[in-house]
Amino acid sequence: MNRREIILNEIKENPQNPFNYYLLAVEERSTGGITSSIEILYELKLNFPDYHPTYYTLAELLYQSDRNTEATAVAEEGIIKAKDLQLLKVSRELEQLILLND
Template sequence: MNNDRIQQLIRFVQEEPDEPFNVYALAMEFLNGRPTEAKTYFDQLLAQFPDYLPTYYHAAALYTDLDERDRAAELYEKGIELARAQNNQKTLLELQRAQQAFDDDDDEW
């Protein structure tokens, strides 16, 4: 995790509050080292920019890692619906595969 990059991304978010990519980039920067902060930014994206499709895959995976499986399942479903609505076949397939792996893992419990 690069603190200089985080500070730069925070400035970008402040300068362009209507640009979802900046919030997404900030969430991704926090993802590996500080998942609680990543979750905060993913939640912000989901609330402010629910049509920003890249959010769903990574947010659902994070919620899975945090053992918040109901929220993860909800995000996979919403992401799949959004990918269909946006006719984004590549992301649809990625989300469906991730959801299948998630469901298969759930079956093992």
């Protein structure tokens, strides 16, 4: 069983754990599936909006794909969410990501 299959099995066994979906997106990214990774992260953001790692990774991939307006919107959404959750370090990292890419 390869890494992707293991992650998919974990998702099947525990579909309410956002970390497993995040792992799948990272795995897709590492094997060159940028588009697939972006799709998984959008789905993750939709289904688990408080899972903060999604916003940075998704925005970063969108910037890498020259989808800057979309990336900035995702990062800004993540900043608002992080501030709501009192995750100031996360909001600063997202702000820096925008500054580095605009």
